[in-house]
Amino acid sequence: MARDKAKPGSIPRQKMPEQSPLARVATFSEVALGLAPDIAHLESERCLMCKKPTCIEGCPVSIDIPSFIQRVVNDDLEGAARVLFESNALPAICGRVCPQEDQCESVCVLGKKFEPVAIGRLERFVADYVRENGLDLLPNPGQATGHKVAIIGSGPAGLSAAGELAKLGHAVTIFEALHKPGGVLVYGIPEFRLPKDIVAQEIDNLRKLGVEIETNVVIGRTVLVDELFAEEGFDAVFIGTGAGLPYFLDIPGEDLNGVCSANEFLTRVNLMKAYDFPNVDTPVHVGNNVTVIGGGNTALDAARTALRLKPEKVSLVYRRSREEMPGRAEEIHHAEEEGVDFQMLTNPVRFIDNGEGWLAGMECVRMELGEPDDSGRRRPIPIEGSNFVIHCETAVVAVGNGANQIVASTTPGLDTGRHGNIVADEETGATSRDGVFAGGDIVTGAATVILAMGAGKKAAATVHQYLLTLDGGATENGAAEITSPG
């Protein structure tokens, strides 16, 4: 389809159609509905096809963004998908949950004068087209190298590392502690933001590449890292176990019934499908008034999940102001539209007992912002005498996650940092142990799906180089130096 190139900025950024707030809080089905083909086409024409595209640098997995968008312009959606799959094994997931506004779209050249190209929406559009039409566009697994790689954890870091290594011909086995693969994509991120059948399908794509997934295996308990090498014949191990240890507030009353971590709340609802209790056996506690504590994406997910379980009111309490909330702007907006009551500059000081061991409320104090702290954000300071009570029967604590020690504490010689995170080179994933690599939240602390995927991808490249050295010494880079002396 030959068309004159539109003048830069003459087409406005196309909006994502969504379920209305009223309709969507009645269900767990996906909020954002995806672009229609003609709208996606229009959006693709906004891309300037820069000679030096900055967007690629903004992408943690370095997708060739102008190249895939050009194919959307040409109505070659299969070609567009092939470009995506080259860099990213899980585009339908990334198109939904990546914070594009902080990454590719934040450096889009068009965005300097106009609104940036909706790269994430286009990625989702292409990935959904492939998925919905059952197209098999996966790259062929590389020729078998005879090397075995173990991946610990089937979250974003592990899945992305597994995909890369399988493409290179290595025999990859993912070990997952839970009964279902996907990690935070399955237990954490709710259905209305990331439908679980999409996750399942992208994981199936990895299986088609030859990746094996063993569930119910808790590395560090069921099998040790040392045994993976000595007894199971693995040549390398990648640890992508995420940040799965919930922090609590450490204030009085936190052990009352009705107080739980966001991890527990979300795992019950997402992984165990507690929204369907008693048709399934796992319940979740939801009082008439639910308060979520925290300002990140997990807090927003928990608040919006709670809304869908039909209490009378859901409040979100955050100790700084809205500007400092680490959650995605889009999700903050969604939560507000759906009716979450935002209590900013508010900090809980104790949970109140109803006299029988159940939560009756939360005493809070109002905060004001002082000088910037280490994180560069203004430090919240309590306003003396401003205490007040929020009545609630359920409180969900979403103030962050730390590193689970099960793998590190059972792997001699694997160095950990101050917060128990595994020490690994952020560029290569190399750890203090030969043949052991790590990436994602277990190294960086809680971050985003795409950063974990980027880390998995980078580490996979290093694992590949490492496996080549096992073959005969020379790395690919080394070999390249010999063959191209000029």
Added chain:
Amino acid sequence: MYKIVEKRTLAPLTTWFLVEAPLVAKRHKPGQFVLVRVCEGGERFPLTIVDSDKETGTIALVSQEVGKSTGLLAKVEEGEFLLDVAGPLGKPTDIHQFGRVVCVAGGIGAAPLFPIARGMKNVGNDVTVILGARNEELMILREELETVCHALRIATDDGSVGFHGFVSQLLDERIQSGESYDHAVAIGPLPMMEAVCKVTGKYNIPTIVSLNPVMVDGTGMCGGCRVKVHGETLFACVDGPEFDGLGVDFASLSHRLKMYHKQEQCSLQRVAKEGA
């Protein structure tokens, strides 16, 4: 899928299973547990491993029907499968030479206590087991426990066999009549463990208890199993399940165990209706 290779009834509503789980069997140590999911839509719930055999790749589990999930488990027959078994989870029991060790079991607590008593005996401790139940019919693993200790003492609430009273009362009586212990392990219902700790605390006997709060993942991820020990919040799944009984806040744990009581009743009523 994890095959049930053998199944027998130990007492009313109490069943012993031998389950094929080679990886779990290989690494299991006394004190550890598995998380089980019987079928699709089922809950994940913890069961302490009673025994394991590396050669045959099997583990033994004992379950008492208390709710819907344990009821579903009881219906799985020999040759059928459990959907998920993950483990061995939790920290193993600290087994070394303490000297004179008393292992106190209440009701179904006899099952998790069995490998611990055996382990304690194997490393050269002088082991006394105090086994209690509501009545003789509900007492389990008596013969098995007899083989892994030097002295077995029996108590029943109704006096149908052995000492007439609680295990904690029997323990107190034995200590008063001159027996002394360097270390105690108590496993059973919460009130029983609390009562035992009151006795051992009186005589300054270090006491380990095994806690059974509600768990979802069993790997430290949800925090649902948090317990207070010496004022510190710990996760039973990764920091336990065994803790210093003299520091456990039993009252708070007892409340937490009631968290889903209403929902459990709702599930059971549905089962009763469907069954009718």
